[in-house]
Amino acid sequence: MPKKIQYSDYLNLENILSTQNLESTKLGDESHEEMLFIITHQTYELWFKQILWELDSILKELDGKNIPDHSMSVVVHRLKRVNEIWRLLIEQIRVLESMTPLEFLEFRNALYPASGFQSKQFRLIENKLGLNTKDRKLHSGCPYHQFLKEEEQSQVLESETQTTLKNAIENWLERTPYLKTQNYNFWKDYKSTAKEIFENEIRLINKSPIKDSEKLSSINSVKTQQKEFDEFMSKETFKKDRWSFSFESLQAALFIQLYRHEPKLQLANRLIEELIQLDEQMTLWRSRHAQMAYRMLGEKVGTGGSNGASYLKEATESHSVFKDFFRLTTYFIKGRSLKRPKHL
Ligand code: HEM
Numbered sequence: 001m002p003k004k005i006q007y008s009d010y011l012n013l014e015n016i017l018s019t020q021n022l023e024s025t026k027l028g029d030e031s032h033e034e035m036l037f038i039i040t041h042q043t044y045e046l047w048f049k050q051i052l053w054e055l056d057s058i059l060k061e062l063d064g065k066n067i068p069d070h071s072m073s074v075v076v077h078r079l080k081r082v083n084e085i086w087r088l089l090i091e092q093i094r095v096l097e098s099m100t101p102l103e104f105l106e107f108r109n110a111l112y113p114a115s116g117f118q119s120k121q122f123r124l125i126e127n128k129l130g131l132n133t134k135d136r137k138l139h140s141g142c143p144y145h146q147f148l149k150e151e152e153q154s155q156v157l158e159s160e161t162q163t164t165l166k167n168a169i170e171n172w173l174e175r176t177p178y179l180k181t182q183n184y185n186f187w188k189d190y191k192s193t194a195k196e197i198f199e200n201e202i203r204l205i206n207k208s209p210i211k212d213s214e215k216l217s218s219i220n221s222v223k224t225q226q227k228e229f230d231e232f233m234s235k236e237t238f239k240k241d242r243w244s245f246s247f248e249s250l251q252a253a254l255f256i257q258l259y260r261h262e263p264k265l266q267l268a269n270r271l272i273e274e275l276i277q278l279d280e281q282m283t284l285w286r287s288r289h290a291q292m293a294y295r296m297l298g299e300k301v302g303t304g305g306s307n308g309a310s311y312l313k314e315a316t317e318s319h320s321v322f323k324d325f326f327r328l329t330t331y332f333i334k335g336r337s338l339k340r341p342k343h344l
Pocket residue numbers: 040041044045096104115116117118119122289292293296297301302303304305306307308309311312315
């Protein structure tokens with residue numbers, strides 16, 4: 001008869017539960033809250049492991065030129081799980097905040113210079129998502145990987161060179177069919193509808209019973225918006241340096257979202273929605289973590305040597321991978337104003 005697996009053996013609990021070693025105890029001045037601090041971080045690292053597990057599988061599903069609907073569905077499903085994990089990770093900060101700044105101060109020096117900044121798994125998540133090294137906020141003028149243990153650096157540097165979720169999504173978007181057929185051209189249609197909308201707005205302003213000076217200022221603001229639309233809509237004037245996705249992939253992302261209810265585009269739209277949520281959840285985590293760091297440290301420097309909460313705030317602003325999807329909303333026009341393509 002096969003041996004029955006015991007719960008604690010299956011989960012390797014003896015191992016896991018014997019790895020909470022308080023530095024303050026070792027120093028002969030045990031601090032009660034250090035247990036909470038260690039367990040919280042370990043729990044994060046376990047969830048980071050699960051996120052990496054999902055991300056690696058997602059990248060495999062997205063590998064190749066023809067991604068079947070089945071794979072897309074798996075990707076959406078797993079991204080949804082990753083987003084649920086991030087929600088939990090944001091909520092979890094409250095548990096750690098049950099420790100007061102003064103309780104943290106009791107043992108903080110004992111862990112110096114260790115810091116979450118040295119989390120290899122967090123860096124792998126960022127790199128696999130597609131955070132570009134040149135967009136990273138540096139601290140102490142050193143590249144981020146130099147803060148990791150030597151044996152961890154090569155794995156993290158290697159992840160910078162591999163296909164990222166951002167690359168995979170950009171390639172997938174660029175291959176979106178249906179934008180142009182014999183009788184249909186999405187971009188042409190979108191451009192002429194946008195033009196009509198602006199012209200209509202100007203007509204309405206001109207007709208409205210407001211003072212001429214107010215009319216002029218409203219018309220000028222519509223014209224400024226129209227100029228931005230015009231620049232965005234033409235490949236010649238499209239400002240590549242302001243976007244991280246290509247012109248073609250942004251067109252496709254716009255198309256998918258504007259026609260999100262059409263059966264052929266629903267799954268693609270769900271994927272974009274999950275990516276937006278992923279970016280949003282991570283930004284919320286960064287911002288919540290920065291706020292906690294500020295509460296715990298005030299303006300002290302971090303144990304990892306950065307200028308503490310202010311480094312974290314800057315990173316929150318600039319480490320977003322899918323920010324283009326947020327900016328793209330600027331170019332949304334009412335779905336009703338667009339023609340409904342017959343082939344969708
Ligand atoms: C008392 C609680 C905490 C404080 C005061 C704190 C403070 C800080 C500070 C100041 C930094 C910037 C680097 C440095 O100089 O050390 C940092 C980075 C970081 N911390 Fe925390 N942290 C806390 C809890 C956590 C927890 C529970 C996690 C979960 C893993 C975590 C993960 C990270 C990560 C991933 C970074 C790098 C962020 C980035 O570079 O964008 N921290 N933390």
